[in-house]
Amino acid sequence: MRLSRITTLGGLFLTTALTITLAAPAAAQAATTPLGDANVGVYTGQADQKKPTIPADVKPAIAVSADQIAIQEPRKGGGLVIRLYHLAPGASPNAVLTGLRARGLAPAGVTAQAEADPMECTTSYGSAKYLCLKTGSHLWFNWRWNGFDDPQVYFRDFTPAAWPVRASVTEWNRSPGVDSYWTTGACPGGGRHCVPVRTVSGGPNGIVGETHMEVDSVAFFIDGTVSVDFNTYYSSSDDNRGTACHELGHALGLAHNGSTGSCLYNSAIAGPDPRLPHSTDISVLRYILYAD
Template sequence: MRLAKRFAAIGAVGVLTAVALTTSSNAQPAEPVAAPAAAATDSDHDTVYVTGKDRAGNLTVTIYDPAKGVTPDQLRDQLRRSGVTGVLDKGETPPSSQPNQSTQPKALACLSSGTARQWCDHQWDYGSYNDPQIYFLDSSSSAWPVVASVTEWNRATGIDSYWKSGSSSCPTGVHCVTVASGAYGATGWLGLTSWTPNTQGPVSVHLNDSYTLTAAEHRTVACHELGHALSLNHNTSTSSCLYSGTYISLVPNADDYKLLPLIYPLAGT
């Protein structure tokens, strides 16, 4: 599935602007004119990883994304002070397998393309399809334009993204990501994405309603977390919604779109 033509797209450096996109069924925001990419190193945008356990006792790895004005180090400190365990130090590599596995899986190559980075060792399988099929089961509040961000991510080749209501069941033979929002408090984070390493899920996204955000900022955060769920880490360019700590772009950038078919290289359906 791919988007139909866009009819409006304009933006300015440092300004978030809501824009519109037309499809055959309804209007969605479109890609704004990208702000110039900011020069940044990976170390400037280090990822906040937290390890934990799901209800079945499996190891999980979660990426926490800081609220505006909160640095990754400040978020780590706030999480620890609030009682969150398993917060990894800056530069510490999260585990890529379950500790009770008798044989350790071979680590996957960690890929990059330009300013885009893969979430290392997190990758969907193909099942019976030529592209992994990812269904986002969305039960977030109306403030979060998850459906618009799913539409943007579905522009990528190599992996297909679809939106379904959170009240729907997961279709057979595909992968599902649960998306929820809630008033989680002034926790220092706006969004988080959890994955069970060396598995095909469960993967979940949580969006924090406790912070006052503009419509464009809600769009950026939703796009950001969905990108993590597709196996992408932070992008070092402000032209991508996966840039960490700044709210400029509402959409993925060209490098995000180039990286996904490297991660998922089979011919698309």
């Protein structure tokens, strides 16, 4: 027999319940055991990583593929502004980019580059990648610890039930090194991070989802600047789970994955989108959180 605690965040209330389940065979238990730390959200005085400073002369960049448009611009006061647009199947990247330029969301006069350059870095963990600035040391983007044993990231869900954000947060919380929470209420303060997740009525603009983020001069995400939006025009019961998983992965610092088994796969596939992170995504997320 096993006791487990289920904690649900909603509004200003925290509800805790005990459930009793019969012990499963060892193999089955291993498959369902969360990979994250058992002591979630413990304040230990953990220091943040030591990272190089982003060069002051970083230029704007646009990376385009059939699946995504990624835009990087210098941030006033230091750091970077990054916008990632997940494209609908069949959408014309050039047409979408033209629309973004018309709205002032893409820098004028900047030539688009192949997606792998300059905002995606590789590791030895298969085909999974992380978001980065390709300086000499490959600066990676991630969340601060702010004294906790792991960075505390709350995804504040404003979406209707058609978008299974909660299920995707649960999957990403299996990663060691970061504690991800789902809430429909206000995010707590005290060094914890908050990422609003919303739906927008964007119409047939070719954009399924968007992740916006800003990083400071040493490439840590800046609180209040990271957000995720889904375009209701492209809502699909087959693909919403995969889209949610995809954009939340970006909000944690991951780029694309060449594996068709990953929700961060970088191309459209026949049938429903992959709904879950791949084991290599989890490995790379752990890598950028423990790199120093």
